[in-house]
Amino acid sequence: MLALLADGILDVLQLKYLVPLAAGTLIGVVGGAMPGITITMTVIMVLPFTFGLEPLQGLAAMIGVYVGGESGGLITATLLGIPGKPSSISTMFDGFPMTRKGEPGRAVWLGVWASFFGGLLGGVFLIGATGWLAEIALEFGPWEFFALFIFALSMVAGLTEESLAKGLLAGALGLIITIFGADPIMSVPRFTMGSELLRGGFPFLPVLIGIFAFAQIMTDIERARSLAESDASARDLVSLAVSHVKVVGEILGRPFLLLWSTFIGLLIGVLPAIGGSAASVMAYDQAKKLSRHPERFGTGTPEGIIASEASNNANVGGSLVTIMAFGIPGDAVTAVMLGAMTIHGIQSGPLFMSQETTLAYGIFAAYLLAHPIMLAIMAVGARWFLRIVLVPKSILIPVVLVLCVVGAYALNNTMDSVWVLALFGVIGYGLVKLGFPLAPLILGLILGDQIEVNLVRALMTDSDPALFVTRPISALLLALSAGSIALALWQRRRQRRRQPAADGAPDVDF
Amino acid sequence: MRKLARALALLALLPTAAAAYPERPVKLIVPWAAGGDTDNIFRPFGQAFQKQLGETVVIANIGGASGTVGAREAKNAPADGYTLFAVHDYIHLTYYTGVSDVAHTDFAPVCAVASTPSVLTASPKTKWRTLPELVADAKARPGQITVGATLGSTSHFFPAIFEKAAGVRLKYVSYDGLAQRMNAILGGHIDLTDGNLTQKGKVDAGQLRFLAVGTEKRSPEIPDVPTFKELGLDVVYAVVRGVMAPKATPEPVLATLDGACTKAVRDPVFAQSMKVQGTDVHHLDRKGYAAFLARVDAENRLLAQELGLLRR
Amino acid sequence: MRLPRDTLAGLLGLALSVWLFALTAGLPKSSFVPIGPDFYPRIVLAATALLSVAVAVEGVRGRRPRLPGAAPRRNLRLVLLTFLVFGLYVALLPLLGFRAATLAFLLALQVVLDPPADRRRWVTVALVAVVTTAVAYFAFERYLSVLLPRGSLTGF
Numbered sequence: 001m002l003a004l005l006a007d008g009i010l011d012v013l014q015l016k017y018l019v020p021l022a023a024g025t026l027i028g029v030v031g032g033a034m035p036g037i038t039i040t041m042t043v044i045m046v047l048p049f050t051f052g053l054e055p056l057q058g059l060a061a062m063i064g065v066y067v068g069g070e071s072g073g074l075i076t077a078t079l080l081g082i083p084g085k086p087s088s089i090s091t092m093f094d095g096f097p098m099t100r101k102g103e104p105g106r107a108v109w110l111g112v113w114a115s116f117f118g119g120l121l122g123g124v125f126l127i128g129a130t131g132w133l134a135e136i137a138l139e140f141g142p143w144e145f146f147a148l149f150i151f152a153l154s155m156v157a158g159l160t161e162e163s164l165a166k167g168l169l170a171g172a173l174g175l176i177i178t179i180f181g182a183d184p185i186m187s188v189p190r191f192t193m194g195s196e197l198l199r200g201g202f203p204f205l206p207v208l209i210g211i212f213a214f215a216q217i218m219t220d221i222e223r224a225r226s227l228a229e230s231d232a233s234a235r236d237l238v239s240l241a242v243s244h245v246k247v248v249g250e251i252l253g254r255p256f257l258l259l260w261s262t263f264i265g266l267l268i269g270v271l272p273a274i275g276g277s278a279a280s281v282m283a284y285d286q287a288k289k290l291s292r293h294p295e296r297f298g299t300g301t302p303e304g305i306i307a308s309e310a311s312n313n314a315n316v317g318g319s320l321v322t323i324m325a326f327g328i329p330g331d332a333v334t335a336v337m338l339g340a341m342t343i344h345g346i347q348s349g350p351l352f353m354s355q356e357t358t359l360a361y362g363i364f365a366a367y368l369l370a371h372p373i374m375l376a377i378m379a380v381g382a383r384w385f386l387r388i389v390l391v392p393k394s395i396l397i398p399v400v401l402v403l404c405v406v407g408a409y410a411l412n413n414t415m416d417s418v419w420v421l422a423l424f425g426v427i428g429y430g431l432v433k434l435g436f437p438l439a440p441l442i443l444g445l446i447l448g449d450q451i452e453v454n455l456v457r458a459l460m461t462d463s464d465p466a467l468f469v470t471r472p473i474s475a476l477l478l479a480l481s482a483g484s485i486a487l488a489l490w491q492r493r494r495q496r497r498r499q500p501a502a503d504g505a506p507d508v509d510f
Numbered sequence: 511m512r513k514l515a516r517a518l519a520l521l522a523l524l525p526t527a528a529a530a531y532p533e534r535p536v537k538l539i540v541p542w543a544a545g546g547d548t549d550n551i552f553r554p555f556g557q558a559f560q561k562q563l564g565e566t567v568v569i570a571n572i573g574g575a576s577g578t579v580g581a582r583e584a585k586n587a588p589a590d591g592y593t594l595f596a597v598h599d600y601i602h603l604t605y606y607t608g609v610s611d612v613a614h615t616d617f618a619p620v621c622a623v624a625s626t627p628s629v630l631t632a633s634p635k636t637k638w639r640t641l642p643e644l645v646a647d648a649k650a651r652p653g654q655i656t657v658g659a660t661l662g663s664t665s666h667f668f669p670a671i672f673e674k675a676a677g678v679r680l681k682y683v684s685y686d687g688l689a690q691r692m693n694a695i696l697g698g699h700i701d702l703t704d705g706n707l708t709q710k711g712k713v714d715a716g717q718l719r720f721l722a723v724g725t726e727k728r729s730p731e732i733p734d735v736p737t738f739k740e741l742g743l744d745v746v747y748a749v750v751r752g753v754m755a756p757k758a759t760p761e762p763v764l765a766t767l768d769g770a771c772t773k774a775v776r777d778p779v780f781a782q783s784m785k786v787q788g789t790d791v792h793h794l795d796r797k798g799y800a801a802f803l804a805r806v807d808a809e810n811r812l813l814a815q816e817l818g819l820l821r822r
Numbered sequence: 823m824r825l826p827r828d829t830l831a832g833l834l835g836l837a838l839s840v841w842l843f844a845l846t847a848g849l850p851k852s853s854f855v856p857i858g859p860d861f862y863p864r865i866v867l868a869a870t871a872l873l874s875v876a877v878a879v880e881g882v883r884g885r886r887p888r889l890p891g892a893a894p895r896r897n898l899r900l901v902l903l904t905f906l907v908f909g910l911y912v913a914l915l916p917l918l919g920f921r922a923a924t925l926a927f928l929l930a931l932q933v934v935l936d937p938p939a940d941r942r943r944w945v946t947v948a949l950v951a952v953v954t955t956a957v958a959y960f961a962f963e964r965y966l967s968v969l970l971p972r973g974s975l976t977g978f
Contacts, residue, residue, distance in 0.1 A: 394936035
C-alpha cells in the first residue's frame with residue numbers, strides 16, 4: 001500500500017498533474033476567500049475546464065479546489081470578520097477577535113496550520129479506510145443500498161434549520177426531479193409531456209448547477225445595495241509576520257483537541273450530504289464543552305480556531321472516502337466530482353480501488369499534496385487575497401454565469417442541458433424564496449435514481465419485501481433512519497419550548 | 511503566403527466544392543458515457559480515423575435514455591459529413607421495444623469496425639463450474655437463477671437466446687452497464703451476467719467464472735472456455751459496432767469516409783487497443799455494413815417478438 | 823389576505839404531486855418486469871403529497887412566526903432583469919453562436935447590474951466582456967477540445 005502511495009505521489013508530482021492541482025488549490029483559496037462564492041460554486045466553475053483533461057488531471061484540480069476552498073475562507077474570516085463561506089463562520093468567532101487584539105498573523109497562521117494538520121490526518125484516514133470500507137460496500141445488495149440512501153435522506157432532513165416536514169418535503173421534491181424521463185428499468189418515458197427534451201430526464205449536473213448558482217447569485221443580487229461595491233471595504237494591508245515554530249507548537253501542544261476535531265470532521269464527511277459548515281460548528285462546540293476555559297471562547301482563543309479549521313479540512317478527506325468506497329457523493333462538491341468522473345467514464349464504487357488502483361492512489365496523493373501547496377500559497381499570497389475580495393459582484397456574476405452555461409453545454413454537447421440549467425435556475429430561486437432548505441433537495445436529486453433502481457432491483461431479485469427488515473444491515477440502517485427522524489422531532493419540540501425559532505435564512509451552502 | 515492563398519481559395523470554393531471535404535473537425539457522436547465499452551472502442555478508432563481523414567475527429571459523448579438521446583441528436587444533425595454516429599446493435603432493439611423512434615434506416619451506413627463476443631459469466635458464489643451444471647440447476651429451479659442485464663438491450667438478449675436454446679427460465683434483474691453488473695456479481699447479488707473478455711483478469715484471479723463464449727470457435731484469448739456450440743447449444747452472439755452518417759449525407763462524402771475507415775481499421779495501434787478491449791477488429795464497408803444491418807434488424811425484430819417485448 | 827409562506831409552499835407541493843400522480847395512470851404496464859414504471863413515482867408522489875399537507879398546516883398554524891421588521895430591502899427588480907438577460911442569452915446562444923452571444927451577454931449583464939457612470943467604467947466593462955469571451959473560447963475550443971455552440975444564423 002505504501003509503495004502504491006509512493007507511486008501515486010511520484011505520479012502526481014509530474015508537471016502535468018501538479019499544474020492542475022496547484023491551479024485548483026489557488027482557485028479554491030481565492031473562491032473560498034470571496035464572500036458569496038461557495039466551494040460548490042468554485043468547483044462548478046472549474047468543472048468545464050476538466051472535460052478536456054485526463055481524468056486524474058481533472059480530479060486533481062477539483063481536489064485542489066476542495067482543499068484550498070476549505071482553507072481560503074479563513075483569511076477573510078479572521079482578518080475582515082467576513083466568513084468567505086459558511087464553514088469558516090466558527091473560525092471567525094475567535095479569529096477576528098484575535099486580529100483585533102493585534103495578532104492577525106497568529107490568527108491566520110493558527111488557522112492555516114490547523115487546516116494543514118487536520119487535512120493530513122484526514123488523509124491518513126482516507127488512505128487507510130477506503131479499501132476497507134469498499135470491501136464492506138461490496139457486500140451491500142440492493143436492500144442495503146436502498147436503506148443506506150433512506151438513512152442519508154432522513155438524517156439530512158432532520159438536520160435542517162427549517163421545520164422537519166419542510167426538510168423532508170425538500171428531499172421529496174429532489175426525488176421528484178429524478179422521476180422524469182426514461183424509467184431506469186425499461187426506459188419507459190415518464191412525464192415527458194410529449195417533449196423530446198424530457199425523454200432523457202433532467203440531467204443531474206445542469207439541474208444542480210442551475211439550482212445552486214441561481215439560488216446563490218440571485219440571493220446576492222436582491223440583497224446587495226450596490227453591486228459596484230464588494231462586501232469588504234478596502235483596508236490597509238496588515239503584516240502577517242509570525243513565528244511559525246510557535247504557532248505549530250500551539251497546535252501540536254493540544255494533541256487531543258486536534259485529534260478530536262479531526263475525528264468530528266471525518267465523521268461528518270463520511271456521512272452523506274452534511275458538509276463542512278456542520279463539521280466546523282460541531283467541532284467548535286465540542287472544543288468549547290471540553291475546554292477548561294469555555295468562557296474564553298469568542299474572545300480570541302486559539303482553541304476555537306484550531307477546532308474549526310482542523311475539522312473542516314478533515315471533512316474533505318471523509319467526503320472523499322464516501323465517494324470512492326460507495327460511489328455516493330457526500331455533498332454537492334463531491335457530487336460534481338462524481339459527475340466529472342462519469343464524464344470520463346470512471347465508475348466509482350466498491351470496485352473503484354481494485355479496478356482503478358492508479359487513479360485511486362493518484363487521488364490520495366493529490367489530496368495529500370494539496371495541503372503543502374495550500375500552505376505555500378498562503379505563505380506567498382495571504383495578504384493579496386484580501387484584494388481579490390474587492391472584485392465587484394457586477395463583474396463576477398456575469399462571468400460565473402457564462403462558466404455555468406459552458407459547463408452545462410459541454411457535459412453533453414447539446415443545448416438541451418442549457419435549457420435545463422435555465423429552467424432550474426428559476427426553480428432554484430423560487431425554492432429559496434419559499435424557504436426550502438437546499439441540502440435535502442440536492443441529496444434527493446443525487447440519490448433519486450439510485451433509490452428507485454435499488455428498490456426495484458431488490459423486488460426483482462426476490463419479490464418478498466420483508467427482506468428489507470430481515471436482512472441485518474438493511475434493518476439496522478432503516479432503524480437508524482426512523483431514529484434520526486424521531487430525534488429531530490424530539491429536539492425541535494424541546495427547542496420550541498425554549499424559544500420561537502427565527503425565520504431561517506436560505507442555506508445555500510451544504 | 512502560398513498556404514494562405516490556398517486557404518483563401520478553398521474558402522471561396524466552400525459552398526460548391528464537396529471535394530474540399532473535410533475542411534473542419536468532424537464530430538463523432540458516441541451515444542453513451544465516456545469510458546463505457548462503446549466509448550473505449552471509438553476513442554482509439556477516432557485517433558486512427560482522423561489520421562486517414564486529415565482532420566480532427568472529436569468524440570462527443572451524448573449519453574442518456576439507453577443511448578437514444580445521442581441517436582436523436584445524430585439523426586437531426588446537418589447531413590454534411592461533419593456529424594457522424596457511433597452505433598451498435600442497440601439501435602434495433604430500442605426501436606422495436608418502443609424506447610425510441612430512431613431506426614437504423616434513419617442513417618446511411620459508413621462502415622463496421624469492431625465485434626465483441628459475449629461470454630456467459632457466473633458469480634464465484636454460485637456452485638456451477640460448467641455450463642451443463644448451470645443448465646441442470648436452472649431446470650431444477652425454474653425462474654430462480656438471477657441474471658443482471660440492461661433490460662431490452664444486448665446484455666438482455668444474449669442470455670435470452672441462451673435461455674431459449676437451453677430450454678430454461680431465468681430471472682432478470684435490471685443492472686444498467688457493465689460496471690454495475692460487475693459490482694453485483696462479485697458481491698453475489700446476481701448469479702449470471704453477460705460479460706466479455708475485458709473481465710479475463712478477474713476470472714484468472716478466481717473472482718468470476720466464464721461458463722461459455724458466444725463465438726463459432728474457441729477464442730485464442732481464453733482457450734479453456736468452451737463455446738456454446740460445442741456444448742450443443744446454438745448460441746452465437748457478438749456486439750458489432752460501426753459508424754453511420756445522417757441519411758441525406760452526399761454520396762462523395764460517404765465515399766471519402768468509407769475509404770478513410772477501411773484504412774483506419776488496419777492501423778496497428780487500433781488493433782492493439784481492440785485486443786485490450788477483448789474485441790475483434792471486424793471491418794465491413796458501406797455495402798457490407800448495410801447488408802449486415804438489414805439482416806440483424808430482422809433478427810432483432812423476431813427476437814423482440816419472441817420475448818414479448820415487441821412494441822411495433 | 824396573504825398566504826403564509828409555508829402554506830403556499832405546501833399547496834404548490836401538493837398541486838405538483840397530485841398532478842403528476844394523475845399522470846402516472848397513463849403509464850404503460852410493463853409486460854416483462856413485475857413492477858411497472860409507475861410503481862416508484864407513486865410512492866414518492868404520495869409521500870410528497872402528505873408532506874406538503876403537513877407543511878401547509880404548519881404554515882396556517884403559524885408555528886414559526888416571522889420576526890417583524892427584520893426583513894431587509896429586497897431588490898427584486900434587479901433579480902427579474904438578471905433572469906431576463908440570462909434568458910435572452912440562452913435563447914440567442916444557438917442562433918448567434920457562443921462568441922457573439924457571450925460577448926453581448928457579458929456587456930448587457932454588467933451594465934444592468936451596475937450602470938457605468940463614466941468613461942473609465944465603460945472601458946472596464948468592455949474589457950471584461952472581450953477578455954472573458956476570448957479566454958473562454960480559446961481555452962475550451964482550442965485547448966480543451968470542447969466544441970462550443972456555433973450560430974445557426976451566423977455560422978460563427
